[in-house]
Amino acid sequence: MEVEDEDESKTTTNEDGVDITDEEEQEKKEKKTKTVTNTVWEWQVINDIKAIWMREKSEISDREYAEFYKTITKDSNDPLAHTHF
Numbered sequence: 001m002e003v004e005d006e007d008e009s010k011t012t013t014n015e016d017g018v019d020i021t022d023e024e025e026q027e028k029k030e031k032k033t034k035t036v037t038n039t040v041w042e043w044q045v046i047n048d049i050k051a052i053w054m055r056e057k058s059e060i061s062d063r064e065y066a067e068f069y070k071t072i073t074k075d076s077n078d079p080l081a082h083t084h085f
Contacts, residue, residue, distance in 0.1 A: 057084045 052060060052068050062082075069079040 060084065 052064060065082040065084075066078045069075065069082070
């Protein structure tokens with residue numbers, strides 16, 4: 001059942017018996033939108049050097065072997081010897 005008010009907005013009665021104006025119906029339609037949140041991950045490469053054991057023996061210097069040894073063993077002295085296999 002529709003009844004027109006003096007200000008020319010339409011009033012409709014819903015199934016609960018409550019009068020609803022056109023403006024209220026439009027607000028309900030606008031509120032039906034859903035907000036979707038996307039998570040974006042940004043990765044930062046920390047170690048971009050290829051692993052010492054994956055490189056060719058000719059590409060690795062004695063200094064790199066010594067630095068690798070010190071990193072692994074937490075020793076402040078250089079290694080006595082090294083081998084690459």
